[in-house]
Amino acid sequence: MILVVIEHQHGALKDINFELLTLAHKLARSRNEEVATVILGSNPVSFIDAVTSFVNKIFVIEDSNLENFNNYLYINYLSKLITEQKPNLILIGHTGQGIDFAPYLASSLNLPIITDIFDAEFSDDKILARRTMYGGKLNAKVLTSAIPAILTVRQGSFEKNLSPITSQAHVERLTLTVDSCELEKSKFLGYTEAPSTGIDITKADVIVAVGRGIKEEKNLALVEEFAQEIGGTLACTRPIIDAGWLPKDRQVGSSGKTVKPKLYIALGISGAFQHISGMKSSELIIAVNKDPEAPIFSVAHYGVVADLFKVLPALAAKIKELKKR
Amino acid sequence: MEIFVCLKLVPNTQDTEVRIDSSKRDILKVRLSYTINEADDYALEAALQLKEKVGGQITVITVGEAQADEMLRMALAKGADQAIRLSDEVFTNFRYDPLTIAYLLAKAISQYKYDLILTGAIASDDGYSAVGPALAGFLKIPSAAYVTYLELIDNQRLKVSRELEGGLLENKELALPCVLSIQTGINKPRYASILGIKRASSKPLTVLNAGQLNVNQKDLKMFIDLVEMYYPEIVSKAQIISGNEEEISEKLALIIKEKVGL
Ligand SMILES: Cc1cc2nc3c(=O)[nH]c(=O)nc-3n(C[C@H](O)[C@H](O)[C@H](O)COP(=O)(O)OP(=O)(O)OC[C@H]3O[C@@H](n4cnc5c(N)ncnc54)[C@H](O)[C@@H]3O)c2cc1C
Ligand SMILES: Nc1ncnc2c1ncn2[C@@H]1O[C@H](COP(=O)(O)O)[C@@H](O)[C@H]1O
Numbered sequence: 001m002i003l004v005v006i007e008h009q010h011g012a013l014k015d016i017n018f019e020l021l022t023l024a025h026k027l028a029r030s031r032n033e034e035v036a037t038v039i040l041g042s043n044p045v046s047f048i049d050a051v052t053s054f055v056n057k058i059f060v061i062e063d064s065n066l067e068n069f070n071n072y073l074y075i076n077y078l079s080k081l082i083t084e085q086k087p088n089l090i091l092i093g094h095t096g097q098g099i100d101f102a103p104y105l106a107s108s109l110n111l112p113i114i115t116d117i118f119d120a121e122f123s124d125d126k127i128l129a130r131r132t133m134y135g136g137k138l139n140a141k142v143l144t145s146a147i148p149a150i151l152t153v154r155q156g157s158f159e160k161n162l163s164p165i166t167s168q169a170h171v172e173r174l175t176l177t178v179d180s181c182e183l184e185k186s187k188f189l190g191y192t193e194a195p196s197t198g199i200d201i202t203k204a205d206v207i208v209a210v211g212r213g214i215k216e217e218k219n220l221a222l223v224e225e226f227a228q229e230i231g232g233t234l235a236c237t238r239p240i241i242d243a244g245w246l247p248k249d250r251q252v253g254s255s256g257k258t259v260k261p262k263l264y265i266a267l268g269i270s271g272a273f274q275h276i277s278g279m280k281s282s283e284l285i286i287a288v289n290k291d292p293e294a295p296i297f298s299v300a301h302y303g304v305v306a307d308l309f310k311v312l313p314a315l316a317a318k319i320k321e322l323k324k325r
Numbered sequence: 326m327e328i329f330v331c332l333k334l335v336p337n338t339q340d341t342e343v344r345i346d347s348s349k350r351d352i353l354k355v356r357l358s359y360t361i362n363e364a365d366d367y368a369l370e371a372a373l374q375l376k377e378k379v380g381g382q383i384t385v386i387t388v389g390e391a392q393a394d395e396m397l398r399m400a401l402a403k404g405a406d407q408a409i410r411l412s413d414e415v416f417t418n419f420r421y422d423p424l425t426i427a428y429l430l431a432k433a434i435s436q437y438k439y440d441l442i443l444t445g446a447i448a449s450d451d452g453y454s455a456v457g458p459a460l461a462g463f464l465k466i467p468s469a470a471y472v473t474y475l476e477l478i479d480n481q482r483l484k485v486s487r488e489l490e491g492g493l494l495e496n497k498e499l500a501l502p503c504v505l506s507i508q509t510g511i512n513k514p515r516y517a518s519i520l521g522i523k524r525a526s527s528k529p530l531t532v533l534n535a536g537q538l539n540v541n542q543k544d545l546k547m548f549i550d551l552v553e554m555y556y557p558e559i560v561s562k563a564q565i566i567s568g569n570e571e572e573i574s575e576k577l578a579l580i581i582k583e584k585v586g587l
Contacts, residue, residue, distance in 0.1 A: 009489070069495070072467055094454075096489035100470040103455035107424055107462030112548035115423070115453045133451055133554065137343040138352070141552040142421070149549075185500040186467040189484070194492030206585050212339070230581055242510030248492060255492050263584050270339060284584050286577065287563065293342055295557070302580060303563035304573055315574035322578050323587050 002028050003087035004037040004055070005078065006047060007097050009069065010191075013050055015160045016093035021054045022158040023120065024091055025165065031122050033088060035165065040077055042067035048171060053164035058171045059085070065183065071100040072186035076178045078105055087148060089127065094152035096255075102152045112144035118157040127151065135272045136295040155254070156277060194256075196249045204233035207261045209252055209279070211237040213268015213289065213308055217245045222309075223267060226316045229323075235259070237275050253278035267308045271296025288312075326381030326480070328372045329434050331444040331456065332400060333362040334393040338449070349553040361396045364445025368507035370514040371475060372443055373404045379477060382406045384437070388416055388429050394530060401525035402517035408528070409433060413535040415542055421451065421551040427459035428545075432538045435464060440501045441483070446471050446508040457506030468504040469497060473511050 002024045007014050024035045036057040039047045042064050052058065061077050078101070082090065090105075092098040094116045106113035114120075117129040127144045129151060201207060208227035214220060220234075227234045234250060241251045252259055254274040264282035269275060271287070271294055279285070280299045287300035288308045297303045304311055336357040344353040361369075372383045385400040386409040387393050397408035411429050419425035434442060442464075444457035454470065461468030473494065474486035481501055486494040488508055499505075517525075535542065566576050581587070 009493075070497075071469070075462075096471055096487065096495070099454050100458065100468075100487065103423065103427075103453075103457075103459040104462040104468060106455075106548075107427055107459040108465070110546075113424060113455060113459075114549050115455045128552070131452075132557070134338050134343050134352070135449060135452070136557070137338065138345065138554050139557050140554045142549055143552050144549050145547050185503075186469075187498040189496040189498055192486065192494040192496060194494070230585070230587065238509065244513070251492070254490055255488050257491070263581065265581075284580075286580065291340065291342070297563040297565075298557070300563040302577070303565045304577065305565060305567075306570070306573065310570050311573055311577075314570040315577050318574040318578040319581070319587065322582055 001034045001036050001057075001085065001087040002089045002091065003082070003085070004035070005090065005092045005098075006037055006039045006051065007093050007095060008041060008047060009097070013047055014093070014095070016095060016153070016155050017051065018054075018160040018162060019155065019158040020091045020093060020153055021051070022160070022162045023153060025054075025162060027089065027120065027122060036085075036087065038078070038081060040066045040074060052169045052171075053166055054162060055169045056166060058169045060171060060173045061176060062173065063178075068188045068191075069097050069100075070186060070188050071104065072182065073178060074101045075104050075108065076182065077176055079109060080176050081174065082109060082148070089147060090150045092150065092152045094154050098152050102150055106150045111148055111150055112146065113150040113152070114142050114144060115152040116154050117142075117151050118154045120151055132273065135270060137293065154273065194248055197247045199233070199249055201233055201235045201250060201252070202257050202259050204259070204261050206230060206232035206263045207235045207252075207259055207279075207282070208232040208265045208267065209235040209237070209269060210240060210267045211269030211275075212239045214240070217243070219309070220245060222312055226312055226319075229316055229319050232263070232265070237269055237272075266296055266300065267312070269296050270294050271299065326375060326379050327438050327440045328375060328381060328383045329437075329439050329442045330365070330369050330372045330383060330385050330400070330405070331430055331442070331460070332365045332369065332385050332387045332393075332396060333445070333448050334359050334387065334389055334396045335362045335448060335450045345554045345556070349555075350551055352554070359392060359396075361399070362445050362448050364447055364507060364509050366514045367509050367511050368443040368445050369400055369403065369405065370512045371507055372441075373515070374512060375441070375477065376404065379480075381440075384409060386430060386433060387411070388426050390417075397530055398525050399517055401528040401530070402521040403515060404521065406528065408530040410530065410532045411538065412532050415535055415545065419545065419547065422548050423451070423453040423455035424459050424548040425545060427456045428463055429538065429540065430456070430460050431463035432540055433533060442502070442504045444504065444506045446506045454506070457504055461504035464502075464504070466502050466504060467499045468506075469499060470506045471508045472505045473508045475505060475511070
């Protein structure tokens, strides 16, 4: 059995669930495994309907405390389920939720785990998975010592549109309990939206984005000037936010904003997955980076391998000149 | 408050080429410099700020070779009280297995009294994001990953925010002892002072091997291992624009003009 742990937030299912199911189907076909899913929630009916044709079996764990994600509850419930049902493989999204319980589950059940994978196959009675290292500069094949094993899967690695395998899955409701004293140890309080200063970079047609290659805060002025010249909005990678050089609502990427402007100019940005996932659908991407092997060049349409401090002033002057003509 | 901070020494690879060595299981390290993993620096700072507020003791701990001592000394210089390095020939076989690393850290930390354990959210080399939560699993204590805010409620409880997709924060309350994996940007890591560096040399740095950790070779299980590294397929669709600055900017300006007008 291949078990997919369903992720939901604010009462809605995420795309990652269907991506996980695509991988589950692929792996199940290769070994004749059943595909099962587990839904932990306070009101799981609509979730059941959404996945029922894609799995053979649905385990439902209903608990009013599960309206919102709680890693401690997930770990408690899933440990019991996995011990009872003995799936060969457990698939979890490599998301803010998934990473909050998958490695914990692995260590408490003594199961191998490979995190942030983008592909996987059975290899005898082991799992061979592929993942990136060094911020996307290298890939690696990683092998588990055995199954059962846990994988957390990188978002966007698999197709989210998939074909049904049944008309209706078998639903099994589980009545498991968790000690209320345990609940006190890890309490959900609520969600807070990311702070906003009123600039909405998702509405911009042209984005000029800077990364750590900008080196110092004072160099931002240069980029800002250029952005103004071409009518662009300034955005950035996470390290620029971390350093406090720009406010959070300028951050592009998985923990920031997803943007799809007509033009995205990436300056001194390496192109880590977490950044690329927020800008790769831009219509036209131009990247300037002095490292010819920077992963950003794998999504850019035009690349310039050069020092941004040399290119930018020349480019700004050229733009001025063009505008005068 | 007894705080442990897990630190990892990593190669600086952001601005340089990364080459695979002949074993295919590691990178060529000759010309690389080493540094504390970025997120760990934030974790250490979070510990220092807590200690300044409520007092207590900070222990920094790493699984690694002698090369990591400089990183540990720097943490002592910033204000940590003692350092522990877990080092044994057999440990190096497990360097790609986050569960074994977490197990070793758990074995060491459980020999002491602890209220709070901090790790980084992710190591910049292997990028598993797994050691922190896995460590909590071995110790059977609550945990939170990707923490971007933390506040002590009293000496038994902690309020934290953790980061989800889109920058959405999940706020929660945790009972101590617990493990937090700390995300970058949570604070502003300090630099060590000259005085701190002087003081650090007299602070204890203990090296523990498998025997001292009560770890038997047989207890160590290889959960996962790296088979080989390979270069990502060049999926690059980027058309590289070359020339001198003048030529490059000429071409770029025209591309920009054509796309968005000026
Ligand atoms: C859970 C999680 C969520 C994350 N969310 C996000 C997110 O939403 N957005 C995001 O951006 N990151 C995010 N990150 C961080 C991400 O993994 C990378 O660390 C980050 O994107 C790197 O930013 P960077 O490209 O600016 O810096 P680096 O990776 O340091 O790259 C700097 C680049 O600048 C180049 N450079 C240096 N000097 C010059 C010069 N003079 N001229 C030209 N090029 C130069 C270098 O060659 C290098 O490629 C997240 C990480 C985690 C773990
Ligand atoms: N060898 C190690 N020694 C000490 N701490 C480590 C080690 N490896 C990982 N960690 C900690 O675990 C965090 C996450 O690492 P990883 O799970 O490898 O991404 C790091 O930021 C460190 O705080």
